[in-house]
Amino acid sequence: MKITIAGGHGKIAMLLHPILKDKGHSVKGLIRKPEQAEALRRAGAEPVICDIEKEEDISEAVGRADAVIFAAGAGPGSGAERKWTVDRDGAVKLMKAAHKNGIPRYIMISAMGLDKPRGNEVFQVYQKAKAEADEALRNSGLDYTIIKPGRLTDEPGTGNVALAPDLPRGEIPRQDVARVIAEILEKPETAGHTFDLVSGDTSIRDAINRALAKAPGR
Template structure:
């Protein structure tokens, strides 16, 4: 498969690219800065310089031509303000979805966030509230598209601990932590399982092997 990943230099994306390349898939990561390219090459992925905050749909669609799947794993990141939460976490996601439809790439997986399905409670930090609202709007925009076979993945608090390969994946999991390694592994499994299209799933650490967890939610979707 050829998979194009938005936010190709992100911590989850780099892990995903490494996993895909290791099994012989062709991964391409969209990056904003040319100096990030060597990090992608080190994972076995192809770096593609494309700024989703300024690119047009047809430009992004060209990078998606011939792909089997697209993964949106971009984010404004720590230290960014409310404006960039909107332009990246919402705007870039919508643009990437537009481009996937234009390029005829149906399989579309989004790395969202737990909590992106409800209004932030009173007292939430304004920037974090803007982040959650941007993720909610992006998820809603993707799920409204008939031209995409989408899956929305909402991980819990992200950790850099080594992955265990054991997760809790469900429509509702409750709040907890999850290793970025395990998020990447779940993304690979979701890409391999078309029956997960149309699902919005939460992900935290747990006791079920990744492939079994994905098989279980896929079976529920088709039951």
């Protein structure tokens, strides 16, 4: 599979590149800083320079692919304005690029608890921007899967998770989020689903299969 990841040097993305490469996929990562290119190559992805805030149409950088992943984010140090321009508008630009380039599949790294915004003003804007991006994706006509992790940690992954449409708040290592995304990419039946994701006691494959078995309409 050919996969393009927006936010190619993000912490989750950098853990995802080698997993996808080992599975035989070919991966492009969009980055805005040329000095990050070598790190991407070392992690197994082809770097493509593209600032998703500055470019209106990112379809050329996204290129031909079977799936795209939105792993970008303005980050905790940024102000409210960049929550709109990266977390919402960047995600929407990736949807437009997917449509333009005939890419059917879109995996979104969203966040838990967006329906009950909390925290300071900037964090609330972040949650609204992410919620609007998710809504745009649900209405996009693309084969989407929205993954909503709890608080991300840099602990080593355990390979055991809880994954379901609605879970109590919790946390999860970025490495396990990367593993879940890699698994979901290879499960087309996850299209049209939105899942909360935290650490748990079920293997990733079983957690996905159980969530699908319980999904409405089955």
